[in-house]
Amino acid sequence: MFSEKEQLLQEFGEWTAFVIDLARYDKQFWNQSLGAGKWSVREVVAHILRWDDYFYEEAIAKLGAGLPLTVKHLDYDAFNEHAKGYGMNTAIAELSNQAVQSRERIMRSIAALTDEQYETTYQDADGHPFEAAQYMKDFIWHDRHHVEPIRKLIHARIEEMSLNGWPALQTLVYDGWLLRFNKGYTKRSNSIHPIYGHTLELNEKIRICEERYEKAGLQTTFKITPFIQPTSLDEELAARGYALVDQTVVQTVHLSGVLSPASAEIWLESDPSESWLAALAVFSGLTNEQASITRQMLEHSPLKACFALLHDNGIPVACGFAVIEDNWIGIYDLVTDPGSRNKGHGEQLVLHLLKWGRSQGAQQGYLLVVKNNAPAKRLYEKIGFVPQYEYWYRIRQDEPDVKNSRM
Numbered sequence: 001m002f003s004e005k006e007q008l009l010q011e012f013g014e015w016t017a018f019v020i021d022l023a024r025y026d027k028q029f030w031n032q033s034l035g036a037g038k039w040s041v042r043e044v045v046a047h048i049l050r051w052d053d054y055f056y057e058e059a060i061a062k063l064g065a066g067l068p069l070t071v072k073h074l075d076y077d078a079f080n081e082h083a084k085g086y087g088m089n090t091a092i093a094e095l096s097n098q099a100v101q102s103r104e105r106i107m108r109s110i111a112a113l114t115d116e117q118y119e120t121t122y123q124d125a126d127g128h129p130f131e132a133a134q135y136m137k138d139f140i141w142h143d144r145h146h147v148e149p150i151r152k153l154i155h156a157r158i159e160e161m162s163l164n165g166w167p168a169l170q171t172l173v174y175d176g177w178l179l180r181f182n183k184g185y186t187k188r189s190n191s192i193h194p195i196y197g198h199t200l201e202l203n204e205k206i207r208i209c210e211e212r213y214e215k216a217g218l219q220t221t222f223k224i225t226p227f228i229q230p231t232s233l234d235e236e237l238a239a240r241g242y243a244l245v246d247q248t249v250v251q252t253v254h255l256s257g258v259l260s261p262a263s264a265e266i267w268l269e270s271d272p273s274e275s276w277l278a279a280l281a282v283f284s285g286l287t288n289e290q291a292s293i294t295r296q297m298l299e300h301s302p303l304k305a306c307f308a309l310l311h312d313n314g315i316p317v318a319c320g321f322a323v324i325e326d327n328w329i330g331i332y333d334l335v336t337d338p339g340s341r342n343k344g345h346g347e348q349l350v351l352h353l354l355k356w357g358r359s360q361g362a363q364q365g366y367l368l369v370v371k372n373n374a375p376a377k378r379l380y381e382k383i384g385f386v387p388q389y390e391y392w393y394r395i396r397q398d399e400p401d402v403k404n405s406r407m
Contacts, residue, residue: 329360
């Protein structure tokens with residue numbers, strides 16, 4: 001059982017793990033702003049680093065030494081501007097290393113305090129009370145206040161890339177919502193993605209969307225992500241009787257930590273060949289129409305792609321494809337021959353695709369897995385994928401004579 005001190009130190013240390021992970025992203029990401037008029041990622045890291053240094057030198061280091069605290073009220077704007085400048089002029093590797101070392105230095109000092117020193121209420125240079133526990137609580141909140149927007153920045157970019165990686169034959173933009181149409185093949189390409197804005201009256205907007213999908217012979221389907229606008233949309237759709245289906249987890253991996261695949265008979269092609277499409281159709285049970293739609297979706301994509309077909313003794317046993325965007329590789333439509341499962345073919349297929357991604361300059365990978373697909377989740381965890389965020393669909397239930405689509 002952790003003491004309060006141990007629990008606070010653990011939570012206070014979450015910042016170091018987060019920065020270590022951030023260090024594996026590229027310069028473009030570190031230079032990206034968290035929003036219009038907001039700081040960049042590197043400025044946020046420098047901001048927290050400089051406050052850590054200040055509180056260590058003026059307060060934390062003095063607690064164990066029995067010295068008067070010199071921490072006092074500062075001109076926060078000037079301090080933060082200086083920190084931002086430091087962040088922009090310091091190499092990313094050095095900045096991340098300093099951020100980790102500064103936080104760990106504080107944690108070591110607090111961990112070394114006796115119970116009496118830890119529990120004592122001190123006075124800062126302005127005569128205000130200072131306690132080690134409250135200091136950590138305040139900065140745990142402060143860390144999370146800054147970490148959440150950075151995580152959201154990563155997740156929003158993945159969501160955009162997943163839209164590009166699995167395209168639709170037609171897309172309409174309607175008041176910030178993307179209405180995708182793909183002749184009924186897959187929910188991802190036949191659903192409404194309400195992620196970019198919302199200004200119209202909601203009831204009328206939903207009604208018009210329903211009419212458009214009904215006219216196309218499709219069930220009205222909304223993809224519900226952490227980025228939906230308005231944020232109350234999921235509750236509104238539930239109240240209208242829209243069913244929740246296909247809870248899905250978005251997972252990512254840093255390619256630098258992924259193992260190399262074993263030697264295998266693998267075909268890697270830049271376009272969806274007849275052989276690849278035939279294997280996908282057989283393994284997934286696609287109709288001729290669905291296979292044709294898949295070809296139409298994928299063959300004109302502007303993204304660099306790799307269509308992989310794994311063989312065992314000359315017989316196709318698994319297939320999938322991947323696309324490259326920025327420094328990311330997205331993996332899609334992984335499927336193994338039902339008679340050849342539980343033999344490691346899926347793992348080798350993923351590893352070969354990730355190896356191809358590294359050869360094209362990718363540094364990160366992502367994929368989507370249905371939440372209740374335990375075997376697939378175990379496989380991806382073994383490779384190194386970790387969960388980032390979840391999404392699901394809301395499907396209208398009272399539309400007659402419409403097509404159903406798979407995930």
